[in-house]
Amino acid sequence: MSFRSILRFVVLFSFAFVPMVASAQQKGATVQGTVADPDEAVIPGATVTLTPASGKPLVTQSQSDGTYVFHNVPAGSYSETVTMQGFASFVKLGVKINPSQSLTLDAKMDIQAQQQEVQVTAQTAQVSVDADSNASSTVIKGKDLDALSDDPDELSSELTALAGPSAGPNGGQIYVDGFTGGQLPPKSSIREIRINQNPFSAEYDRLGYGRVQIFTKPGTDKLHGFFQMSGNNSSFNTGNPLLNANLSPGQSAITQPPYHTIFMFGDVSGPLSSNSSFTLDGSHRSIQDNSIVNATVLEDAQHLCTAGQTFCSYQFANPTPNVRTDISPRVDLQLGEKNTLTTRFRYEQSDMSNQGIGNLSLPSTGYNSSSSEATLQMTDTQVVNSRVINETRFEYERDHSSQTPLSTAPTITVQGNFVGGGSNSGSNSDNQTHFELHNYTSIQLKKNFIRMGGRLRSTRDSQTSSAGSNGSFIYNCLLTTNCPVGGSSYDSGQASQFKITKIIHPSVNATMVDLGVYAEDDWKPIQNLTLSYGIRYETQSDIGDHHDIAPRLSFAYGLGSGKNAAKTVLRGGFGLFYDRFQLDNILTTVQLNGTNQIQTTLAHPDSATCSPNNLSGCTAGTPGGSTTVAAAPNLRTPYSMEFAIGADQQLFRNATMSVNYLNTRGVHQFLSQNVNSPTGVDANGNFIYPIEPAAGEAPVIRQQYQSEGVYRQNELIANLNIRERAFSLFGYYVLNFAKSDTGGITSFPSQPYNIGADYGRAVFDRRNRLFLGGNFSLPYHISLSPFIVASSGTPYNVTLGRDLNGDSEFNDRPAFATSSNEPGASTIPGCGSFITPAAGQARIPINYCTGPALFVTNLRISKTFGFGPSTEQKGQGSSGPGDHGHGDHGGGHGGFGGSSRTDKKYNLTFSTQVQNLFNNADYATPNATMTSQTLFGKSTQLAGNPYTSSSALRRISLNMSFNF
Incomplete structure (x- = not known):
């Protein structure tokens, strides 16, 4: 790549950021939050509705990571309703939103009583245009981890097989809490495993196909x-x-x-x-x-x-x-x-x-x-x-x-x-x-x-x-x-x-x-x-x-x-x-x-x-x-x-x-x-x-x-x-x-x-x-x-x-x-x-x-x-x-x-x-x-x-x- 080509790319890249800066000047408020179940497991695909005292309600869905966001919300008094099949509706009344405010409203949804006891799957499968929500990726947590071996050596080979072949001869990469290399933690301390997410992200040196990201569990507020x-x-x-x-x-x-x-x-x-x-x-x-x-x-x-x-x-x-x-x-x-x-x-x-x-x-x-x-x-x-x-x-x-x-x-x-x-x-x-x-x-x-x-x-x-x-x-x-x-x-x-x-x-x-x-x-x-x-x-x-x-x-x-x-x-x-x-x-x-x-x-x-x-x-x-x-x-x-x-x-x-x-x-x-x-x-x-x-x-x-x-x-x-x-x-x-x-x-x-x-x-x-x-x-x-x-x-x-x-x-x-x-x-x-x-x-x-x-x-x-x-x-x-x-x-x-x-x-x-x-x-x-x-x-x-x-x-x- 010649220096002129690099310079041209940098200039185009810089101009592309101009609309970003301009877009930061918002007059309306931003309302965001995370939808989760009683165990703090995120719930994608939930319907989130903001209803004003008068006028048309605002509707969106929680993304693959359970988060949602409303931009340019007019000031006023609202009620928030979150619905998802299998969960009791979450309702919050009297939400006051001020101009240019950034407000966080998290929703914790209770599980509906069922006639038959079953485990609740803490994640859903939804397509999205978000860069991190490619359907070719896999998120493994909760009971899905049970399919994997308890032996870290066997777990490593299973994760490699699960991630599939990466492009080229070098195979994939394994990250533990964001760090490269190192030993795998015991499976009992793993909170979540993400595979092949956002394959073309510039954050990583290798292609995302074959990438395995492991996140360990944080501390809790109860023993x-x-x-x-x-x-x-x-x-x-x-x-x-x-x-x-x-x-x-x-x-x-x-x-x-x-x-x-x-x-x-x-x-x-x-x-x-x-x-x-x-x-x-x-x-x-x-x-x-x-x-x-x-x-x-x-x-x-x-x-x-x-x-x-x-x-x-x-x-x-x-x-x-x-x-x-x-x-x-x-x-x-x-x-x-x-x-x-x-x-x-x-x-x-x-x-x-x-x-x-x-x-x-x-x-x-x-x-x-x-x-x-x-x-x-x-x-x-x-x-x-x-x-x-x-x-x-x-x-x-x-x-x-x-x-x-x-x-x-x-x-x-x-x-x-x-x-x-x-x-x-x-x-x-x-x-x-x-x-x-x-x-x-x-x-x-x-x-x-x-x-x-x-x-x-x-x-x-x-x-x-x-x-x-x-x-x-x-x-x-x-x-x-x-x-x-x-x-x-x-x-x-x-x-x-x-x-x-x-x-x-x-x-x-x-x-x-x-x-x-x-x-x-x-x-x-x-x-x-x-x-x-x-x-x-x-x-x-x-x-x-x-x-x-x-x-x-x-x-x-x-x-x-x-x-x-x-x-x-x-x-x-x-x-x-x-x-x-x-x-x-x-x-x-x-x-x-x-x-x-x-x-x-x-x-x-x-x-x-x-x-x-x-x-x-x-x-x-x-x-x-x-x-x-x-x-x-x-x-x-x-x-x-x-x-x-x-x-x-x-x-x-x-x-x-x-x-x-x-x-x-x-x-x-x-x-x-x-x-x-x-x-x-x-x-x-x-x-x-x-x-x-x-x-x-x-x-x-x-x-x-x-x-x-x-x-x-x-x-x-x-x-x-x-x-x-x-x-x-x-x-x-x-x-x-x-x-x-x-x-x-x-x-x-x-x-x-x-x-x-x-x-x-x-x-x-x-x-x-x-x-x-x-x-x-x-x-x-x-x-x-x-x-x-x-x-x-x-x-x-x-x-x-x-x-x-x-x-x-x-x-x-x-x-x-x-x-x-x-x-x-x-x-x-x-x-x-x-x-x-x-x-x-x-x-x-x-x-x-x-x-x-x-x-x-x-x-x-x-x-x-x-x-x-x-x-x-x-x-x-x-x-x-x-x-x-x-x-x-x-x-x-x-x-x-x-x-x-x-x-x-x-x-x-x-x-x-x-x-x-x-x-x-x-x-x-x-x-x-x-x-x-x-x-x-x-x-x-x-x-x-x-x-x-x-x-x-x-x-x-x-x-x-x-x-x-």
């Missing part, structure tokens, strides 16, 4: 509490069908060790004084799970195979204990009539054993890890006047992690067969310090809603590591008899590659700072049209590109005319969205700069003097081979150009449907490349390098982070949202097509200097995805909460397990075989047969094969018993200070434990959560390395969350909760 215990035992589950699936003849079956999970969650909230409240929540998890090893090994001194076998299947269920504890106090303080301060502290401690084990990695490669995280968050909200709100957020986070390997022996990798020896990640101690500062201002005018502000983040990472110092050997094949010509085999002792890191300065550090500022306006020139336009500017350290300007534009137009709300809303938008050069990659360039650490890589080392049992001669006779990692001089920030068009449709009173087409073009995408890869071969068949090594030396490896990749993506997304009194149902279907020439910043091109040779199906090209979730309230306080996810298989790449072009990467692809009977051919059923390519022979396309389709149904069944005094029509835990803020106008239940409450003060709930109800066999993508001895084309692991665990297909958890 409330919640406690939950949840447990899972292996005796309830169905096991792992892959264990014992690939046993060699004569091998004994493997018995999976017992395992269990115990979760304890709790929170208590109440007043500290007349203007302050507190919340204290915490959780403890004790997880004893198993990781499944499914490899092929050679018979050796450990006697892993039975007598007479040269090689065999090695399967093992390895226990992986995990203990995690966190505590989080929060204080909400009303500093004045217009100022609220929220302070939240969180501390988490986690200890895990036997990590890094599973799939092809044998138990000796594992490590133990420990981590702690302390986070302080402060949010100050000031109501400057009736039209202006300012919010400042500050976060300080301190993370410490360490890991210790179970073995320091050299790492042994036999492509597609097993990874043994010691852990190549070594011992590690890492400390991160993170600061995050936000300031946002919103201005409500007659026809404009203006938002502006910025975010400043700084993260410092200080790391001490011995990674790579134990050395690693890579072999192409397990056996010489099955190894293609030119390959190296483990049984012969000849490695294909040896790599070792000499640690000169073990402690290094790096800091990344990034800044994003924005301004946007939601302008409603007429009642049924909203135009949203804004601009965002981003920059970061450690990269030469500092001019990331991101314009955003969207519209929402309601079809039809008249006073009735539109039943069809057309929506569209365009925007630029930038990504960041991450701190982990910056730290790698500091470690491997050739001074702090020296990494040596040798191709085909002499097995007589360099072997896993003898490292003394690995580098002594072959100098050179050093590896450096740096950012390319022209490295710049990747960005995506997003275009969307679609429609929201009101199906009936509490049901909406949304269909959107999304087109995305990504440029300057990250990848890695060895810029000293061979450019060809000489007459003797030797590789020709840009920097030729001296006689007897190994060629150097100059790895660069580059930004030359592209991707193209087309998505068709359909959303359904039904919110009735006795049930809710929400979900989506996505049809997706995506192509790319890079798999991310750590991926290398299969043909050096020819990135386009890898343009094809992207890893995120899952063709079909379906999600359905909801809640069904039955009589006698019984609730059913289903959670259904289905997906086409993930594309995966077939590789040879060899380095044919001398770039030190093992990502070369095969060629198509003429038939499965062709000599040397390997076959994957349903995909094809492949052979080692001859010189000049075309390779198969990247990500040519597709993994297994996935399907899971989770179901929670709960029954609530109420006892103690009745709380009917008394308000169960109205929100105290802190229930307001920028971008958080949703209100929510003040009571704890979701909506599984009766009208009694004390509630005891028993529930069962069944994950993978139908015991569907969901498998991970198959082993796709052709030199695999027995596992090529076979899935060696289960799919993992949200479909399965690593240990079992179907899991059953028992839960008990108590709230008051």
Whole structure:
């Protein structure tokens, strides 16, 4: 974008604000408020009527966040009436309105008595032309939260599935109380989750599709509490069908060790004084799970195979204990009539054993890890006047992690067969310090809603590591008899590659700072049209590109005319969205700069003097081979150009449907490349390098982070949202097509200097995805909460397990075989047969094969018993200070434990959560390395969350909760 184009945009943007300022000169009054039920849950779609002593009444409806507003109300005496099906009418008489006054009239509606007891759904589904009310978004709170897992790790994967695929390779983002990153809070402390809201807002750096915003509960003005215990035992589950699936003849079956999970969650909230409240929540998890090893090994001194076998299947269920504890106090303080301060502290401690084990990695490669995280968050909200709100957020986070390997022996990798020896990640101690500062201002005018502000983040990472110092050997094949010509085999002792890191300065550090500022306006020139336009500017350290300007534009137009709300809303938008050069990659360039650490890589080392049992001669006779990692001089920030068009449709009173087409073009995408890869071969068949090594030396490896990749993506997304009194149902279907020439910043091109040779199906090209979730309230306080996810298989790449072009990467692809009977051919059923390519022979396309389709149904069944005094029509835990803020106008239940409450003060709930109800066999993508001895084309692991665990297909958890 040229400077002249930027200047033109800024001028047009400035002129667009002129009518806003003029519109601020109002003569009439402004009447606004929020409509809510006795639990403070907002009520959208309520009819609000202002009736004067004489003249025509004014009528509007509450929006998706429960708010309503009347502008230019003539002075006089009025009566206010609020009506909504299922609620008793709210009436307020004798409302006196003065000229130019800004008056707030909140309405709390009582629930009508019903002949049958059912839970009240605290939200409705209505289409609207508001920028934040797109029908493709989902708001989950109250009893809808019951469908989600209590385990924060599983909850994270479920939220990712629920949000659907974001545009591009990076997936969505999760915000907790407005802050990026960090650990998810316990589900019991979550008040509300919003997904895919206002996708083209300039407030956010990424597109809204895939964005998850989590808001925790504020303090209450009465004492409330919640406690939950949840447990899972292996005796309830169905096991792992892959264990014992690939046993060699004569091998004994493997018995999976017992395992269990115990979760304890709790929170208590109440007043500290007349203007302050507190919340204290915490959780403890004790997880004893198993990781499944499914490899092929050679018979050796450990006697892993039975007598007479040269090689065999090695399967093992390895226990992986995990203990995690966190505590989080929060204080909400009303500093004045217009100022609220929220302070939240969180501390988490986690200890895990036997990590890094599973799939092809044998138990000796594992490590133990420990981590702690302390986070302080402060949010100050000031109501400057009736039209202006300012919010400042500050976060300080301190993370410490360490890991210790179970073995320091050299790492042994036999492509597609097993990874043994010691852990190549070594011992590690890492400390991160993170600061995050936000300031946002919103201005409500007659026809404009203006938002502006910025975010400043700084993260410092200080790391001490011995990674790579134990050395690693890579072999192409397990056996010489099955190894293609030119390959190296483990049984012969000849490695294909040896790599070792000499640690000169073990402690290094790096800091990344990034800044994003924005301004946007939601302008409603007429009642049924909203135009949203804004601009965002981003920059970061450690990269030469500092001019990331991101314009955003969207519209929402309601079809039809008249006073009735539109039943069809057309929506569209365009925007630029930038990504960041991450701190982990910056730290790698500091470690491997050739001074702090020296990494040596040798191709085909002499097995007589360099072997896993003898490292003394690995580098002594072959100098050179050093590896450096740096950012390319022209490295710049990747960005995506997003275009969307679609429609929201009101199906009936509490049901909406949304269909959107999304087109995305990504440029300057990250990848890695060895810029000293061979450019060809000489007459003797030797590789020709840009920097030729001296006689007897190994060629150097100059790895660069580059930004030359592209991707193209087309998505068709359909959303359904039904919110009735006795049930809710929400979900989506996505049809997706995506192509790319890079798999991310750590991926290398299969043909050096020819990135386009890898343009094809992207890893995120899952063709079909379906999600359905909801809640069904039955009589006698019984609730059913289903959670259904289905997906086409993930594309995966077939590789040879060899380095044919001398770039030190093992990502070369095969060629198509003429038939499965062709000599040397390997076959994957349903995909094809492949052979080692001859010189000049075309390779198969990247990500040519597709993994297994996935399907899971989770179901929670709960029954609530109420006892103690009745709380009917008394308000169960109205929100105290802190229930307001920028971008958080949703209100929510003040009571704890979701909506599984009766009208009694004390509630005891028993529930069962069944994950993978139908015991569907969901498998991970198959082993796709052709030199695999027995596992090529076979899935060696289960799919993992949200479909399965690593240990079992179907899991059953028992839960008990108590709230008051």
